[in-house]
Amino acid sequence: MTNLTADEITAGYPDRPVLAAVTLAVRAGEFMALIGPNGAGKTTLLRSLGRQLRPARGTVALDGVAVWDRSPGWTAQRIALALQGGERDRPLTVAEVVSLGRAPHRGWVLPFRAEDRHAVEVALARAGLADFAERRVTELSAGEAQRVGLARALAQEPAVLLVDEPTSHLDLRFQGEVLDQLRRLARDGLAVVAALHDLNLAALWADRVVLLAAGRVVAVGTPDEVLKADALSAAYGTQLAVSRHPEFGTPLVMPVPRK
Numbered sequence: 001m002t003n004l005t006a007d008e009i010t011a012g013y014p015d016r017p018v019l020a021a022v023t024l025a026v027r028a029g030e031f032m033a034l035i036g037p038n039g040a041g042k043t044t045l046l047r048s049l050g051r052q053l054r055p056a057r058g059t060v061a062l063d064g065v066a067v068w069d070r071s072p073g074w075t076a077q078r079i080a081l082a083l084q085g086g087e088r089d090r091p092l093t094v095a096e097v098v099s100l101g102r103a104p105h106r107g108w109v110l111p112f113r114a115e116d117r118h119a120v121e122v123a124l125a126r127a128g129l130a131d132f133a134e135r136r137v138t139e140l141s142a143g144e145a146q147r148v149g150l151a152r153a154l155a156q157e158p159a160v161l162l163v164d165e166p167t168s169h170l171d172l173r174f175q176g177e178v179l180d181q182l183r184r185l186a187r188d189g190l191a192v193v194a195a196l197h198d199l200n201l202a203a204l205w206a207d208r209v210v211l212l213a214a215g216r217v218v219a220v221g222t223p224d225e226v227l228k229a230d231a232l233s234a235a236y237g238t239q240l241a242v243s244r245h246p247e248f249g250t251p252l253v254m255p256v257p258r259k
């Protein structure tokens with residue numbers, strides 16, 4: 001069972017501390033949503049968990065092994081980090097970009113093997129991109145490009161998948177499909193962490209929710225436990241109303257119009 005843990009991590013940027021003693025554990029089989037206001041530190045936390053940003057203090061560990069004691073390649077074979085943007089930097093095809101996800105497993109010099117091709121095909125299909133393989137990434141819509149980032153991460157065949165705002169550019173159909181896919185991956189045994197701005201989607205899809213505010217974990221628990229009006233209003237600095245989804249009974253969070 002893969003377990004990714006952050007133990008009291010303090011992380012940020014030169015002259016800008018962001019995360020303050022964050023402790024968190026995500027388990028294989030669970031889909032965890034990371035929520036919180038703009039600037040709360042969600043991306044910073046994902047980058048810290050994915051060994052892209054070295055915490056000033058504290059430890060990120062995979063099954064008890066501190067990731068900064070291992071090489072970037074060791075981590076990349078186990079943890080995939082899909083951040084916003086970056087998919088359209090180079091004039092490559094979709095298949096070529098997604099194939100980059102295989103690098104941790106085969107190195108840069110080995111030829112592409114059947115298993116690499118298979119992993120790329122599966123990743124393209126899971127991200128709804130089977131028909132886009134030969135398209136240039138520079139010629140994609142924002143939503144299509146976003147799914148390329150997810151497919152590249154899936155091609156890595158990680159045990160832990162960290163995704164930043166996977167639905168931000170997606171239409172309603174693909175929001176549902178990508179969240180279904182993330183939950184399916186969790187059910188297949190991955191540990192999945194997704195930063196989400198839409199709390200209602202987090203309520204519908206996530207097993208657990210982590211509320212981050214000003215670089216601190218304010219609450220962790222099931223959507224029912226975390227998505228409460230008082231805590232959310234305090235974290236987001238505005239009045240929020242929480243009711244129930246009429247069909248699914250999950251928390252439904254809405255901003256309240258000012259009089």
Ligand SMILES: Nc1ncnc2c1ncn2[C@@H]1O[C@H](COP(=O)(O)OP(=O)(O)OP(=O)(O)O)[C@@H](O)[C@H]1O
Pocket residue numbers: 013014016018036037038039040041042043044045
């Ligand atoms: N590369 C950087 N250098 C300096 N400061 C940064 C950098 N990236 C982010 N920050 C700052 O760190 C803080 C946390 O940013 P982060 O991107 O982690 O927040 P977030 O919760 O993901 O926000 P959002 O919801 O807006 O995406 C912000 O105040 C931001 O301005």
